[in-house]
Amino acid sequence: MSEALVFHFDVDGDNFTSAGQASTQVKKNLRQLGLSPAIIRRVSIAMYEGEINMVIHANGGTADVYVTEDHIDIVLADQGPGIENVEQAMQEGFSTATDSIRSLGFGAGMGLPNMKRYTDSLDIDTVVGEGTTITMRVNLA
């Protein structure tokens, strides 16, 4: 394929129950494309963490997945509060999530670290008060 296949999703802002719908759909789509379970797992987890972050912190946003012959790009964009200190946010265990979110099993401070762990590159473009765009790439070759 010369052009990227694109999957677009709107991520609902305050719905924890439906969070993960976009990543679950992407998992299905990638499976239909015949990608390996290991690659699908990395993409799905990284994307789910991003989706959850948008639900927790940014009242939702959009998720776009671009599939080409050599890589998969995941672009998550929101108009949330932005990340004040990216270096701190990248540390395992650092979280600003509330107790109610923690009681659901989230807020362990592993979201961004997991996104980094499972992708080949992670780029965070954030402006406090305006929003955050996260671009992740998983190489296929």
Place this chain on the structure above:
Amino acid sequence: MKVKELLAHGFVAKALPDGEREIDGVYIGDLLSWVMGRAQMDNAWITIMTNMNVVAVASLTDTSCVVLAEGVDVPADVVATAEAKDVNLVVSDQPIYETAVRLAGLLSSDAA
């Protein structure tokens, strides 16, 4: 061993859409991101969390089954979603440690 074989050893199936799936290793945890970061594909995942996100995490992490310890109640909508998303859910009436020990015994006798 296969997930469905757990049923002969005191585990109770809540949702078993893919009982033929093989279990390879065990992971224990209730913090979902921790589980996504550390659990391996095909692990049996022991937890006491029973909210809807557990189904999503199990599906995306590609664990072979979720083992809900301590005999926790599983909401009906979680069971229905697990069926729909091909996620195996079994319940153990024992605490987490005893559940893990029992699984370890079953997995090692299976490998022998």
